[in-house]
Amino acid sequence: MAALAPLRREYGLAQPAAAPAPSRLEQAPPGPENFERIVDDYQRRLYGFALRMTGNREDAEEIVQDAFVRAYRALVKMDPKQRAELRLQPWLYTITLNVTRNRLRSKRPTSVALDALADPDALLNETQEGPDQPEQIVERGADMVLVEQALLQLPMHLRAAATLRFIEGRSHPEIAEILNQPIGTVKSHVHRAVRILRRILGPEVGRVAPATPEEGESQHAVL
Amino acid sequence: MRCCDLVRMWDELREGGAVPSREEVLAHLRRCVHCQEGYREFEGVAYCLTCLPVVEPPPGLVPKILDHIKSLRPANPDMFARIPSPLGDLIVAFRESGITAIAICSQDSESTLCEAIAKRLHRGLIPAQAPRWVVETVDRYFKTFDTDRSRVDISALSGFEQAALKKAAEIPPGEVRSYGWIAKEIGQPSAARAVGQVMARNPVPLLYPCHRVVDASGSLHNYAYGVDLKARILEMEGWVRRPQTARSAAYGRA
Numbered sequence: 001m002a003a004l005a006p007l008r009r010e011y012g013l014a015q016p017a018a019a020p021a022p023s024r025l026e027q028a029p030p031g032p033e034n035f036e037r038i039v040d041d042y043q044r045r046l047y048g049f050a051l052r053m054t055g056n057r058e059d060a061e062e063i064v065q066d067a068f069v070r071a072y073r074a075l076v077k078m079d080p081k082q083r084a085e086l087r088l089q090p091w092l093y094t095i096t097l098n099v100t101r102n103r104l105r106s107k108r109p110t111s112v113a114l115d116a117l118a119d120p121d122a123l124l125n126e127t128q129e130g131p132d133q134p135e136q137i138v139e140r141g142a143d144m145v146l147v148e149q150a151l152l153q154l155p156m157h158l159r160a161a162a163t164l165r166f167i168e169g170r171s172h173p174e175i176a177e178i179l180n181q182p183i184g185t186v187k188s189h190v191h192r193a194v195r196i197l198r199r200i201l202g203p204e205v206g207r208v209a210p211a212t213p214e215e216g217e218s219q220h221a222v223l
Numbered sequence: 224m225r226c227c228d229l230v231r232m233w234d235e236l237r238e239g240g241a242v243p244s245r246e247e248v249l250a251h252l253r254r255c256v257h258c259q260e261g262y263r264e265f266e267g268v269a270y271c272l273t274c275l276p277v278v279e280p281p282p283g284l285v286p287k288i289l290d291h292i293k294s295l296r297p298a299n300p301d302m303f304a305r306i307p308s309p310l311g312d313l314i315v316a317f318r319e320s321g322i323t324a325i326a327i328c329s330q331d332s333e334s335t336l337c338e339a340i341a342k343r344l345h346r347g348l349i350p351a352q353a354p355r356w357v358v359e360t361v362d363r364y365f366k367t368f369d370t371d372r373s374r375v376d377i378s379a380l381s382g383f384e385q386a387a388l389k390k391a392a393e394i395p396p397g398e399v400r401s402y403g404w405i406a407k408e409i410g411q412p413s414a415a416r417a418v419g420q421v422m423a424r425n426p427v428p429l430l431y432p433c434h435r436v437v438d439a440s441g442s443l444h445n446y447a448y449g450v451d452l453k454a455r456i457l458e459m460e461g462w463v464r465r466p467q468t469a470r471s472a473a474y475g476r477a
Contacts, residue, residue: 032296039288047280061284068288072295076345147271165234166272172234190234194268206267 029083032076038088039068045168046096052163053100055152063103067096090177093170097160097178104156143205150200154193161186162193226251226258233265300347303337306361310456313429316340316348317357321376324426325361329448343426344379360430368396368460370430377427383411387421394435397461401439415439423447429456441465 028034046067050060071092075083151159157179164170164178165186172190176183232248252258301323303316314336316324323344326336341348360374372392377385386409394400402422403415411417422433428447434456438444446453454464 035292036289039285039292043280043285043288047284048278051278052275057281061281064280064284065288065291069291069295072292076295143271144275147275151272162272166269167275169273187231187234191231191265194265197268197272198264201268201271203264206271 030088031083035072042092052167063099066099070095090174093178150197158189158193161189165190229258233262237266300349302351303348304353306353309365321374323376327448364429375427375430384421387418388431391436392431399435399437403439
């Protein structure tokens with residue numbers, strides 16, 4: 001791990017990993033009585049997921065609402081044993097994904113309201129913050145929009161795999177549970193998604209260019 | 224180690240995760256320019272994805288969801304009473320808005336039927352004295368085979384269920400229609416089987432006459448309380464059994 005560390009991009013951007021998994025719900029099994037807390041704890045990540053999947057804020061909002069209503073109805077019907085055994089986070093992702101699929105299926109072709117995704121202020125701040133190595137990422141804000149656009153061009157199953165893996169930061173076994181697929185299939189989908197994204201984005205977006213001879217050397221040393 | 228074997232490990236490698244024979248993989252990466260390039264390409268895309276800005280849901284989202292959830296919570300349990308009828312005692316569940324469920328006491332005990340009703344309605348059920356309007360609504364059905372449906376509350380059912388039951392209520396007493404007919408009439412011509420499900424789960428039999436819905440061949444198909452009772456109710460309403468067709472005879476149906 002240490003040997004590979006310089007390969008990871010450590011040029012000025014913190015890893016915007018998904019918020020840490022809510023832990024307070026782990027004590028009490030999920031149920032209608034603590035549903036308010038469930039909504040509070042998961043709305044952010046489910047909304048983010050739905051937005052990345054649809055590219056449209058209105059759709060994402062309705063999907064999350066619908067997903068929570070479905071989850072509530074299902075929880076009401078469960079007996080205490082089922083609730084205790086429920087793995088809440090993957091289950092909520094699965095419901096959100098199913099609602100998303102239904103919605104997109106009835107709404108082809110995928111609406112690509114990309115302007116809704118990129119927050120211009122946030123992008124501006126980011127470009128202002130990372131001027132140390134301007135030659136490494138040229139116009140990062142423009143890159144982000146390209147990445148968002150490219151993600152929406154993926155077929156649904158690959159988009160789900162890539163979003164869950166890299167944006168939501170879920171592990172392969174967890175994605176396998178969410179998508180109800182074997183782990184090997186998940187890995188293969190993630191890999192295919194990345195390859196297609198690379199093809200869409202072209203060779204330059206997101207690449208590391210050796211900034212200084214020392215850094216270049218250190219990377220070679222690693223490899 | 225071949226380059227193609229390595230390709231699927233990049234994701235784990237990137238995370239520093241458990242890769243089989245990690246040292247071997249790294250050794251290969253050090254000397255293979257092709258794989259170095261491939262890994263960089265993979266890592267570049269993965270990195271871009273992890274850098275996408277975190278999106279904040281609109282502030283009104285949580286209150287909207289909670290309001291919706293609140294509307295799903297039943298305020299009070301329903302009440303139920305046992306009312307005698309020509310078909311035997313009926314368990315009738317009701318609330319202020321109308322009769323919400325009916326069960327015919329044929330074989331099951333009162334508690335089993337109440338449990339089934341509570342499960343169907345997702346609400347509790349408490350015993351009560353039947354108000355006059357409840358008794359009158361039930362009596363009216365047995366006198367006229369018609370129902371004042373303003374006194375029946377099926378609002379807890381889905382739109383599709385309500386549409387199918389309301390259509391069934393348009394079938395005149397003494398007549399029958401097919402599941403497919405209802406499906407077509409409510410604009411979902413391919414949903415005959417779904418209509419069958421709605422009829423099978425009808426919480427207010429008799430008042431919403433699911434017994435007047437039969438299969439396309441005219442045979443009675445099935446009924447929650449048995450096909451014999453379905454025939455008995457239909458005959459009570461004036462329906463005349465058609466001679467058995469070859470098809471219905473082959474299936475041993477009424």
